[in-house]
Structures are given as structure tokens and as C-alpha cells.
Amino acid sequence: MTETLFLESSDVDGLATPAEFVDAVRDAYRQRGEGAPAEPRTKLGNADPPGFLTTYAAILPDTGAMGGYMYTAGFGAEDAWFTTPIFDSESGEPLALLDGASMNPFKTGATGAVAADELAREDASSAAIIGSGAQARGQLRALATVRDLETVWVYSPTKEHREEFAGEMDRRLDGSVAAVASATAAIEGADIVVTATNASEPVFDGDALEEGTHVTAMGQYNPEKRELDAATIERAKYVPDLRDRAFQDAGSFLHALDEGVVDEDHVHAELGDVVAGNAPGRESDEEITVFDSGGTGIETVAGAYLLYEKATEAGLGETIDFAPGSQALTGE
Structure with missing residues (x-):
């Protein structure tokens, strides 16, 4: 038997800071760039009841961990459930099983922050956030760890939601956060634009982007999701989390391909x-850059292992026993 740590959402909620997530995720993507294995998501859909099952995984040799997400959305519960197993990358033994929902905005936000640190201008001090949910909060909190944000404008279609978001973030961050009445108003003059929506149509006009803007789009994990228009993709230096994912489910990029404004070499x-x-990342103050974040096992394993280490140090969670295959199959 192998003792494996089981961590509930309440064990890991608030256990790591946004900056700690950013550091862990940055190192994980460095490992990916040096050859660490990772694959885009697989998604199995179900018609009745409507729902889907998604998995993705990665191995981070320097971290010493591997694993990923398996989650469902929809079906009879009409909700989402996130499980995160992580294993020792040398022995293969299971290290932990996490209820992964509460870390989701933080590990995804950290990925956006790592990209912004590489692709946004060094002097970027203003941001536009399109969206006002948990993912938008995670993106902004992480972004504030890599750039000194003086001004943030937030837009979402529901006035109450954007104002609530702005008030909360204005109290939490050093810079000023204010709600605006349109996406156009939000992106005007913004050095960094973050889209954190479930939109199926572009949320702003790409021709309105100013030179030198960086865009992080994190709601494009389905060919039918399309936060960015073809003009934005065409004008930008385009960087996805995984190259293969860009051709699998990055909705805005796939639409731009279909419209013929870019090709695979983009x-x-x-x-x-x-x-x-x-x-190279950003090569001039004038170029527009786009990071397309659809979710990978890279940031998932990095974030989960960070929480596992901190939970172990704090004595959190409970242990469960896993039988190795040799024992379970023979009964010995």
C-alpha cells in the first residue's frame, strides 16, 4: 500500500498566494520549453443528459510530479467537478488527490501572468478586464504580481457584476479599479487586455487595439468559443499555451484560419x-501580442504540487491507501 494525501477544497483554498502560483507555473512552462511532455485536452461529449468529460496531463521532471485534471461539466448535476491526481515523476507512485476546483482561477491566472510578463511591455501599467467572474479575479490578481498596475478598467454585460468586481478589486489591489459601460471603453488606452469570458462571439473590435497592447484570452477552449476576432489574431504575434491546441480547440485562431487572414505559420x-x-517574446514596443490560454496539464500539475507541498508542511488533509497494481491484481 502507498499512502496518498487527499486534499479537500477547504484544505487548499487560500493555501498559496497568487505570486507563489506564478512562480510555480513559470518554472513549469520553462520545463515544457525544455522538452517536458504535455498534451492538449481530450473532451468526450454526451448528448442526453448534456455534458462532457475532459482530461489533460503533463509531466514536470524538475518539479518531480506528473498528473493533470479530470473534470466533468453538465450531466444530471448541471455543475462541474474537478479532480486532480498527482504522481511522483520518478517512482510513479501517487502523491495526492486534490479537489481541484478552488485552485482553478489561480493556476489559470498564473499562466496568464507568466505570459504577460514575457509578452507585455515592461512599462505596462494599465489593464482592461473583460469578464467579472472567478476566472477574471484570478487573472487580475496574478497579473498584479508581474506588473505595477495603476489603472484597471473592467467590463462585463451585467452592470451589477462589473461594479461588484471593480469594488472588490479596488480594495484588494494598489491601483485604481473601475467599471466601464463597454468593452470598447475598457480597452481604450489599456496596455494589457484580458478576456475571461465564455463568449462565442468576439468581445471587442480588434481594429481598436492600440499598438503595443498585449492580450491574454483564456476562454477559448472550444472551437465554438471566440473571444477575439480575426483582426486581433491577424495583427498580433500569436503565442498559445500548446501549439497542438491552437489547431484543436482555439476558437479564435481557428476562425482566423477559416477566414484566410492567417495560416499555420502564424x-x-x-x-x-x-x-x-x-x-523571442516581445521584440518591440509597437507590436501587438496575444497569448491564447485554453488550459493544460502544465499549470495544473505545477499548481497542484505547490498545494501538496504546502499542505504537507501544514499537516493538512488526510491519507488514503492505494494498492499497487502488483498487489491489487494478485491479492497478495
Whole structure:
């Protein structure tokens, strides 16, 4: 038997800071750039009841961990359930099983922050956030660890939601956070634009982006999801989390391909290649950059292992026993 740590959401909620997630995720993408294995998501859909099952995984040799997400959404519960197993990358033994829902905005936000650190201008001090949910909160909190944000404008279609978000973040961050009445108003003059939505149509006009803007789009994990228009993709240096994912489920990029405004060579590099120094990030103050974040096992394993280490130090969670295959199959 092998003792494995089981961590509930209440065990890991608030256990690590946004900056700690950013550091862990940055190192994970560095490992990916140096050859660590990772694959895009697999997604199995179900018609009745409607729902889907998703998995993705990665191995992080330097971290010493591997694993990923398996989660469901929809079905009879009409909700989402996130499980995160992590294993020792040398022995293969299970280390922990996490209820992964509460870490989701933080590990995803950390990925956006790592990309912004590589692709946004060094002097970037203003941001636009399109969206006002948990993912938008995670993106902004992580972004504030890599750039000194003086001004943030937030837009979402529901006035109450954007104002609540702005008030909460204004109290939490050093800079000023204010709600605005349109996406156009939000992106005007913004050095960094973050889209954290479930939109199926573009949320702003790409022709309105100013030169030098960096865009992080994190709601494009389905060919039908399309936060960015073809103009944004065409104008930008385009960096996805995983190259293969860009051609599998990155909705905005796939639409731009279909419209003929870009070709396959428009993918500049994976984020890991930029972090590892294999490909340049931003090369001028004038270029527009886009990071397309659809979710990978890279940040998932990095975030989960960070929480596992901190929970172990704090004595949190409970142990459960896993029988190795040799024992379970023979009964010995």
C-alpha cells in the first residue's frame, strides 16, 4: 500500500498566494520549453443528459510530479467537478488527490501572468478586464504580481457584476479599479487586455487595439468559443499555451484560419519556448501580442504540487491507501 494525501477544497483554498502560483507555473512552462511532455485536452461529449468529460496531463521532471485534471461539466448535476491526481515523476507512485476546483482561477491566472510578463511591455501599467467572474479575479490578481498596475478598467454585460468586481478589486489591489459601460471603453488606452469570458462571439473590435497592447484570452477552449476576432489574431504575434491546441480547440485562431487572414505559420511559438528562451517574446514596443490560454496539464500539475507541498508542511488533509497494481491484481 502507498499512502496518498487527499486534499479537500477547504484544505487548499487560500493555501498559496497568487505570486507563489506564478512562480510555480513559470518554472513549469520553462520545463515544457525544455522538452517536458504535455498534451492538449481530450473532451468526450454526451448528448442526453448534456455534458462532457475532459482530461489533460503533463509531466514536470524538475518539479518531480506528473498528473493533470479530470473534470466533468453538465450531466444530471448541471455543475462541474474537478479532480486532480498527482504522481511522483520518478517512482510513479501517487502523491495526492486534490479537489481541484478552488485552485482553478489561480493556476489559470498564473499562466496568464507568466505570459504577460514575457509578452507585455515592461512599462505596462494599465489593464482592461473583460469578464467579472472567478476566472477574471484570478487573472487580475496574478497579473498584479508581474506588473505595477495603476489603472484597471473592467467590463462585463451585467452592470451589477462589473461594479461588484471593480469594488472588490479596488480594495484588494494598489491601483485604481473601475467599471466601464463597454468593452470598447475598457480597452481604450489599456496596455494589457484580458478576456475571461465564455463568449462565442468576439468581445471587442480588434481594429481598436492600440499598438503595443498585449492580450491574454483564456476562454477559448472550444472551437465554438471566440473571444477575439480575426483582426486581433491577424495583427498580433500569436503565442498559445500548446501549439497542438491552437489547431484543436482555439476558437479564435481557428476562425482566423477559416477566414484566410492567417495560416499555420502564424503561430509564433508555445509559451514554454518563450519562457525557456528558445523563441523571442516581445521584440518591440509597437507590436501587438496575444497569448491564447485554453488550459493544460502544465499549470495544473505545477499548481497542484505547490498545494501538496504546502499542505504537507501544514499537516493538512488526510491519507488514503492505494494498492499497487502488483498487489491489487494478485491479492497478495
